[in-house]
Amino acid sequence: MLSIKNLHASIDGKEILRGINLEVKTGEIHAIMGPNGSGKSTLSAVLAGKEDYEITEGSVTLNGKDLLELSPEDRAREGVFLAFQYPVEIPGVSNINFLKTAINEIRAYKGQTPMEAKDFLALVKEKQKLVELDGKLANRSVNEGFSGGEKKRNEIFQMAMLEPKLAILDETDSGLDIDALKIVAAGVNKLKSKDNATIVITHYQRLLDYIVPDVVHILYKGKIVKSGPKELALELEEKGYDFIKEEVGA
């Protein structure tokens, strides 16, 4: 479904991604791990289409479509979803209104009519349960005054509502206590299907106890230096990132 080939990206003339290659098939969960500054967040931002980055080389396709040619909103409409590490607040805009706008924009892109209010509310109810999101939060302004855990849960709620083909979770575990982590992970697991795929970007192995990946990739200095089964994450946890540095001879 997702095919990244030799992707190079830089910001302010500084190269961050130096030739990423990654193939993700439907039904798979991939974990991308790596030390600070390895380019994890850059990769997620580049996939979502943040304009600050310059793509200097390589290609990214989603189901054969050139993703890099698309605007961020069109990528979302094609089914890319980024769960932000730091979700922003939008004062005065209710979560519900925000999501309704998003869903109807995506539907319009696909040539569908806006969703009926009744169906929309039913969907909200159903998906709220999935991430155990308090009904009150849905009516509050987007992320405004939410705790760190609530913000992350709200990201997964949005993901549930938008039903993306490719979800990218950028350090969704950071700042979560163990209970919130379990809820978020359970939500992600329930949303997994044979038609979609998930990329979990994380610093720690902890999240992978709950969201079990099919493949683990280790990102180091802007390149995927090692890929392997889920056990790779455990090995990494045990030995620390230094063993990677040694292995790649850095």
Place this chain on the structure above:
Amino acid sequence: MANEILEEQISGEYKYGFVTDIEADNAPKGLNEDIIRFISKKKNEPEWMLEYRLKAFRYWQTLEEPHWAHVSYPKPNFQDIIYYSAPKPKVQLNSLDEVDPELLKTFEKLGISIEEQKRLSGVESRIAVDIVMDSVSVKTTFKETLSEKGIIFCSFGEAVQEHPELVKKYMGSVVPYTDNFYAALNSAVFTDGSFCYIPQGVRCPMELSTYFRINASGTGQFERTLIIADEDAYVSYLEGCTAPMRDENQLHAAVVEIVTHKNAEVKYSTVQNWYPGDKDGKGGIFNFVTKRGICLEDNSKISWTQVETGSAVTWKYPSVILKGDNSVGEFYSVAVTNNYQQADTGTKMMHLGKNTRSTIISKGISAGFSNNSYRGLVRISKGATNARNFSQCDSLLMGDKCGAHTFPYIEIKDKSGIVEHEATTSKIGEDQLFYCKSRGIDNEKAIGLIVNGYCKEVLNKLPMEFAVEAQKLLAVSLEGSVG
């Protein structure tokens, strides 16, 4: 990057910029006592009215144009303006069928189909409309329904004829002609406007509305509105304004006066969308308006809500004099400036009575090369014990070529007064925009969402029908201006 988006998108076009092809009956250009006599005669006014105008004119001649506001513009040539323009034919109209069809088309374009409203008669949400085109009030709807309750809602000119005692008693009682340069000018040359009187104990059953439209070229519009709510009366009043697109700057200098008696309440809402000029700052309306209300007696309330998106230059401070004890003044404002627009707007809350309260919520939004200033005065006079004010002034910047300014003035002469002032300045963040985009919402829609969210506290104060219009207007005015 942000600026590229900004520049690419600052091109929101003014959709009310049509001109109606109606023959007009104009006064010659220029201003002198003869012109004032001409206007007065055209309007078949009594002697006292003419005297008032002449006094105001003579006083105006002694004044200098004010320059303290944070705006700059070429000095209007007051001799180059037509002070009276009436759509022809000017016969007495008895029913809508007699209105010039061109005029009706205009109203339809403005989105205020009177036909529709006629059809809606008897339905819950009704609005009575007075339409002022150029200088003359064209048609007031629902007059009969209102008069059953003793409510007077008519053009100002008609009030001078039919209710001279009320006009004499209240006109100039809140904004005397000596108040300022433009109030003096208006008092001398005003041609029409709306008049509204709600008798004792009556709650006006519908929204009253005036739609102002400048149409003829080279004209100025100087209307006067006078609203009086007698004891225990209530009215919600709406005002809308549009004008065609023209290269020259046209002058609009209105006066609005509100008087509330004991326990009375007036809610005055404005959606001001005069032509703002083109994207290079050419043309547009100079909007120099004096709006003031007085809570004359105890327990009365005046509430101003305004959404200001139009005009090349705006200079406007809807104010409340809180004279009666326990009276309440409110000011809720959204002012948007884009391209080369300039706005200096705010309010004055003058606390004279005991236990008086005022609230000021001002939301400024600046985009393009525009300048947006909030200027507000809170004065608590000696003897105004336990007066309270809360002010919140927020500014939102879009792009880095615009300006937002806040000029709060606070004068407290009574120690028991409590004044709170909060101010914030923020920028529409790229992060907020990217967040919206990553959910499939494009730039335009995202700005609409963020801006409407930012203005929510004020938009919530508007009557339902207006709130929807205002939301759309905000989106149109800011079409794409972001960074």
